[in-house]
Amino acid sequence: MDRNYHVFSDGRIERNDDTIRVVTEDGEKKYVPVENAEAVFLHGQIDFNTRFVSFLDDHGTAAHVFGWNDYYAGSVMPTKGQTSGQTVVGQVRAYENPEERLRLASAFVSGSIHNMRTNVTYYNGKDRDLESERAELASIADDVSDAGDVSELMGVEATARKVYYRTFRKILPDEFTFGRREFNPPTNEVNSLISFGNSLVYANCVSAIRATALDPSISYLHEPGERRYSLSLDIADLFKPLLADRVLFRVLNRRQLTADDFEKELGACLLSERGRKVYTKEFEETLERTIEHPELNRKVSYQHLLRLEAYKLKKDLLAGEQYEPFKRWW
Numbered sequence: 001m002d003r004n005y006h007v008f009s010d011g012r013i014e015r016n017d018d019t020i021r022v023v024t025e026d027g028e029k030k031y032v033p034v035e036n037a038e039a040v041f042l043h044g045q046i047d048f049n050t051r052f053v054s055f056l057d058d059h060g061t062a063a064h065v066f067g068w069n070d071y072y073a074g075s076v077m078p079t080k081g082q083t084s085g086q087t088v089v090g091q092v093r094a095y096e097n098p099e100e101r102l103r104l105a106s107a108f109v110s111g112s113i114h115n116m117r118t119n120v121t122y123y124n125g126k127d128r129d130l131e132s133e134r135a136e137l138a139s140i141a142d143d144v145s146d147a148g149d150v151s152e153l154m155g156v157e158a159t160a161r162k163v164y165y166r167t168f169r170k171i172l173p174d175e176f177t178f179g180r181r182e183f184n185p186p187t188n189e190v191n192s193l194i195s196f197g198n199s200l201v202y203a204n205c206v207s208a209i210r211a212t213a214l215d216p217s218i219s220y221l222h223e224p225g226e227r228r229y230s231l232s233l234d235i236a237d238l239f240k241p242l243l244a245d246r247v248l249f250r251v252l253n254r255r256q257l258t259a260d261d262f263e264k265e266l267g268a269c270l271l272s273e274r275g276r277k278v279y280t281k282e283f284e285e286t287l288e289r290t291i292e293h294p295e296l297n298r299k300v301s302y303q304h305l306l307r308l309e310a311y312k313l314k315k316d317l318l319a320g321e322q323y324e325p326f327k328r329w330w
Contacts, residue, residue: 002038004204004287006280008273012047013040015055022046037061038303039207041200043276062210064203071184072199075229077210084213090317091218098149104220104316104323105150108234109157111325113141115241116164118328123249128170136163150221157221157237164241172252175259185268190248192262192269193279197244198236200283205232205239208306212314235309238326242302247282256282291330 007013011024013032020032020040032040034055039062042048048063053076056063060078067073094100117137124130140160147153161181168178168190178190186192206229209216216229221237224230251257261275271279287303300308309326316323 002036004039004041004284005032005037006041006043006277006284007032007046008043008277010044010046013042013052014048015051020052020055034059034061039064039203041203041280042066062207064206066199071195072203075203075206077206087213087314087318088215088218091215094317095218095220095224101220102147102150102153104313105153105234106144106147107323107325108221108237109147109153109160110141110144111327112157112237112241113137113144113160114325114327115238116160117141119241119245119249120164120167123167123171128167130167130170133163133167150223153221171249173255176252185266186270187267188269189257189259189262190252192271193248193252193257194244196271196276196279197248197283198240200280201236201239201243202229202232204243204287204303204306205229205235205310209235209310211307212310214310214314235306235313238309239306242328243283243286247279247286251279251282294329 007022007030009022009024009028009030011022013020013022015021016031018035020034022030022032024030034040037059040056041064043066053063056076057078062078063076065073065075094104117134120130120134120137124134137160140156140163143156144153147156165178165181172178172190176190177188181194182188182191183195186195206216209229209231214231216231217224219230219234222230222233256278257275261272261278262269263272264270288301290299290301291305292298293300305326312321313323315321
């Protein structure tokens with residue numbers, strides 16, 4: 001199975017014969033087996049050149065770059081699997097048709113709320129009193145079909161997420177306070193983990209979308225923008241509860257991360273290098289988990305679910321097969 005590789009060191013990353021080598025600032029050399037790499041995630045201050053980029057392209061491997069504040073900064077994507085004219089035309093037609101765009105956007109919001117509610121239901125059965133939030137989310141989910149346009153849908157989704165985030169203070173240990181969602185920059189430990197986890201989900205969705213030849217800049221719930229892959233935002237909303245949030249709950253409730261794993265400077269609270277490594281390890285192990293797929297009748301990894309989601313959307317746009325969003329069934 002293709003894997004993601006994360007590089008946290010400062011230094012340079014380069015081609016070395018038939019593989020990739022990281023040379024740290026103190027001269028240490030580390031090797032990345034690119035032949036089985038889905039993507040390389042660059043977290044440190046690291047240099048690379050066109051020879052490195054060309055080598056990644058030959059192997060169909062993406063490089064995702066993260067900036068100083070743990071945010072996704074951009075990607076170097078292989079040309080294999082790039083967009084096709086027919087696919088782009090189908091995406092644009094659906095975007096420009098108000099009814100079609102609303103239908104697809106509604107599916108994303110419906111799936112997102114379902115998956116948030118699944119997390120709440122799970123922890124409600126583990127000695128947390130989350131019944132009121134669970135009921136609120138169920139009620140909000142009923143509002144999706146009543147939304148008249150995408151802006152109303154965005155309001156429904158925002159209301160649901162506000163209720164969902166309210167449960168974090170009951171799920172997490174008392175030492176990690178979480179009043180409300182704050183980012184750019186995150187102001188406390190929980191917001192820092194949410195931002196970092198969401199960025200990892202987003203980057204993995206970029207890879208999944210590119211593999212299907214969809215154009216990641218043409219979206220339906222989030223408004224397309226010049227400087228972001230907005231379709232990745234649409235799909236990432238479905239998987240944040242399964243991937244980013246469950247990992248967050250796990251590493252804090254198991255005390256795998258403590259307050260010492262965060263650094264506060266210039267009004268921001270960011271993960272230390274050790275903190276990023278701990279969270280990323282748990283995140284990658286979660287991506288590799290498998291589940292019996294009810295339609296495929298075989299086990300698939302959580303990571304493969306991302307690619308399946310992009311394929312389902314493509315089949316809707318090009319073959320008329322009704323898109324049904326990912327809703328956790330287990």
